[in-house]
Amino acid sequence: MTYIRGVNLLPATGEWAYDSVPYQGRRAGVTGYTQLNLNYNPAGSRTDCDYALDQLAAQFPDCETVALVVAWFGSSTDASTCQVYPSTTFIGGSFEKYGGGSWTADDWRVSSLTQTSPGLVALPAPGGAAVYGGTPSDQSVVRCIEDLKARGFRVVFYPFLLMTCAGLPWRGDIGFAPDLSAAATAAVGAFLGGAAASQFTRDATNLTVAYAGAPTDYAYRRMILHYANLVVLAGGVDLFLLGSELRGLETIRGPAWSKAGTTGGDGRVTWDYPFVNGLIQLADDVRGVFDAASLPKDTSGLHNLIGYSADWSVWMGVQHPGADGQWPHLDQLYGHDNIDLVCFDNYLPLSDWTTGDGGLDAQNWLLPAPAGAWPPSAESCNGLGLSGAPTIYSKAYLKANIEGGQYFDWFYSDGDNLGIGLDPNGTDLRVSLPAGDRLTQSRNPYAANQQLLAPKQVRWWWNNGHQAVYDAGDGAGWQPHGAATAWIAQSKSIAFIEYGFASCDRATNQPNIFFNPATSQSGTAYWSIWDPSASSAGGYAPRYDDVLPTLALQAVYEYWVTDGNNMTSAGGVPMVQTAFMSAWNWDARPFPAFPTLTNNWGDAPLWPSGLWINGKTPFVPPPDADAPPSRGPYPLFPPLPAPGWSMRIAPRFATRAALHVSGREARAGRFLAPLWSIELEYDLLRMVSPNEELQAVLGFFAQSTGENAAFYFAPPALSPATAQVLGTGDGARTTFAFTVSIGGFALAPAGIGTVSALCLDGVASGGGFTIDSAPVPSVSFSTPPGSGVVVTASFDWYLLCRFADDDLDSEEFMAQLYALQSLRLTSVRS
Helix, strand or coil, rough: CCCCCCCEEECCCCCCCCCCCCCEEEEECCCCCEECCCCCCCCCCHHHHHHHHHHHHHHHCCEEEEEEEEEECCCEEECCCCCCCCCCCCCEEEEEEEEEEEEEEECCCECECCCCCCCCCCCCHHHHHCEEEEEHHHHHHHHHHHHHHHHEEEEEEEEEEEEECCCCCCCCHHCCCCCCCCCHHHHHHHHHCCCCHHHHEEEECCCEEEEEECCCCCHHHHHHHHHHHHHHHHHCCCCCEEEEEEEECCCCCCCCCCCCCCCCCCEECCCCHHHHHHHHHHHHHHHHHHHCCCCCCCCCCCCCCCEEEEECCCCCEEEEEEEECCCCCHHHHCCCEEECCEEEECCCCCCCCCCCCCHHHCCCCCCCCCCCCCCCCCCCCCCCCCCCCCCCCHHHHHHHHHCCCCCCCEECCCCCCCCCEECCCCCCEEEEECCHHHHHHHCCCCCCCCCCCCCCHHHHHHHCCCCCEEECCCCCCEECCCCCCCCCCCCCCEEEECCCCCEECCHCCCCCCCCCCCCCCCCCCCCCCCEECCCCCCCEEECCHHHHHHHHHHHHHHHHHHHHCCCCCCCEEEEECCCCCEEEEEECCCHHHHCCCCCCCCHHHHCCCCCCCCCCCCCCCCCCCCCEEEEEEEEHCCCCCCCCEEEEEEEECCCEEECCCCEEEEEEECCCCCEEEEEECCCCCCCCCECCCHHHHHHHHHHHHHHHHEEECCCCCCCEEEEEEEEEEECCCCCCECEEEECEEECCCCEEEEEEEEEECCCEEECCEEECCCCCCCEECCCCCCCCCCEEEEEEEEEEEEEECCCCHHHHHHHHHHHHCCEECCCCCC
């Protein structure tokens, strides 16, 4: 499948989630160990991450980049008091790793800390279960990077902050107020901390990095410099990020900030943004670590590069309340020598589709799209220039909004998501309610020279120098003023470190939002529908949609990679560096173990409506040396040994009827043999090792789509057949087809498995025969059985079937399994 060039690898937490070595753990005060990363195949020795990466390579063979996301935690949204720290859910516990046929003790290690170190900050655990898994252990990170490179992937190292304070807010909410003060600068300094590059020592034996500062120096520089040294142990990475989406920190102003900024000797303007300056210093420090380890930057081969990924909403600049303008605060970082790419997380909307008829986009579907000089007039900015019936499920429509529509030609001045309410368009549905301009679709065109305010203006941004845009009191309104910034046009490529879409209705209206009731940012896209749900605390749950996010991923990939919309400078620098264009997200917990093992992972219930790609596109099972042998051209429905299973099977005939003018009706069967309707009922489906029928069924359903819909099914209680008569010899006939008798019908099985006995007049044949699967399953004797000799066989046999409900998506199928406690199949003709 070709529409994924790179992925972000989650879950970001889990002490051994990324490891290629099996681990088990024991929490303090608990007897016995629990396996931690063998959930997909508990009886094997290959880890969950091994299988997940196998699935990624099988499903997206053109995927070339994996961004390894590794989390520390933030304790507060106040920069002056926020601790940035690693932690484990096994504080005071112990771990063992598997190797050489036995388990041996090993420690969780991160920056001189182990699970027994004093001063570890415990993760919040409301109800007794931690809200996150622990920080991945250093040795697991090193081994994962080495494994990714051995598999041929380009590797991005992505340090990540997850917040642990009340409401589990977004890391972009970390800030300080009021700014424009020495206190604001001090708050940024406290957040960054004083860790120096000289305080870190690499340990190649234990695959960790020691820190000579205070063990409880929990600050941001320690995190970044620790991982700069750790990736050196893994031989380097292709892109090292200094973090992402720290919007609130980026926009804190120091006391020297002014609208005009400070123009340096190079004629370039900068502003007093302490955290941006802190990122510049970190870039220099990380470059020093890499250079000293003989890992110099390679901009042509794309190795050992450094970047910082901004949020889509401020990657071009920030607007300060009351300041009447926008300042390109990150340009001084983008223009710095030791920043190699302009990175941002691209969650810009690809639609503005309301309920009812779809709103203005549907109404202006056929009208010409804006052309010529920018900005378009208010009268022309709504046209799309598309053909066919208006629908949000049009890839052409989604592509038209990559460099068009909201945040390109026009904007809404306000329009918060107000939560769930009755659809104002009168459909009697519950939707995520927009407000303000967005509710009325009152679109505001940009004014001339205001491209800096439009975050979709990627092409303009890359091709031009920049100035601050603000109201200078001259009556011209918001216009460019002052000296140019440190950004040099076309000097570096832009990289979309994250992009993705939730599996929810109308997700492309607001890709940056996701459903997680535990967080303060939980929600779904503007205008998205919520369906009644008895299992939801509020009585409603997001309407799932896996089709739209898949189309959107395809649209982004095709637009930038295959449709010719990218461009290259005269010096050979591409505008968008698509090698690092990474979708959010692929999980190191392989499908279907995740999400069906809900007792193992607290985020499993979020999978249906989340941004996970695993399990939501045609499933390809990973190659596995321990897998059972093939049974011919079709996969075999998984065995279901759980108690309480029963089966109903009934023939289904098709007839053709013709009504004659005389009034007589003539009927003829379409086929001599019936098709079969099969219903399997059960009391339970288990999903705890070693009995994992639910995972087996869900995974098999996910792969049985399209041209892979047909599979072999061995009917319980009917297969294997015992002493089944295949025919009677006549002294000349050598080939006998396998047949099965069901209710008076002689059925020709679609396939056969093990033949346990082949008898001539009840005496086992000693050889002299071959078993053939085509054109029909049959046995051929080298010497014809004598006249009157009865040929019988005992054998496993299969019907060729498909799921009767194969039009369902995976979530609907899963819900039906729970609600109906039955599976319906129908046989098909080969």
